[in-house]
Amino acid sequence: DQQVKQNSPSLSVQEGRISILNCDYTNSMFDYFLWYKKYPAEGPTFLISISSIKDKNEDGRFTVFLNKSAKHLSLHIVPSQPGDSAVYFCAASDFNKFYFGSGTKLNVKP
């Protein structure tokens, strides 16, 4: 049973608009959440993270929101750029064991 789920396999957004990638989890013991970005033929690259004691973390165009009551995590990219087109994985950590979602493929159209 997957403990971290990304229910949208793909997302298409116009350049300059906001991209919102969503992630749901089931384990309330997760204490750390991360987003990874993956280009074809490359390994995932760490993007941004958030501790379970926070509800928002911002880094440039990327903001991660955490709603613990809903067990929901989201990544906002504003403004979206064509170079953001990639697969995004969310991950949750429980004592250094990581669980990944299945990924959402983002396509940012010029």
Place this chain on the structure above:
Amino acid sequence: DAGVIQSPRHEVTEMGQEVTLRCKPISGHDYLFWYRQTMMRGLELLIYFNNNVPIDDSGMPEDRFSAKMPNASFSTLKIQPSEPRDSAVYFCASSLSASTGYTFGSGTRLTVV
């Protein structure tokens, strides 16, 4: 830093053959992880090591899979005998701790025919 280095990048083998995937973690990282990525299941954790000791191998799918970390700079994932359903991209990652996230290798694409 050269990052996490995996070899080979691509491996094509016949069913029943032994396959060995290799990983060199970032120097100083105490944790090493092996992941498998498939279209159906996304990224799955197979096993992870802390200071060269296997901590959790509950994700290893079958006894055909084994992993070793003889020293801090090298790890192997072996499949013997390989089967077509083992075809996937296998990633190795290393980290200092949960707070720094992972650094992934580029992966090994395994095709078993």
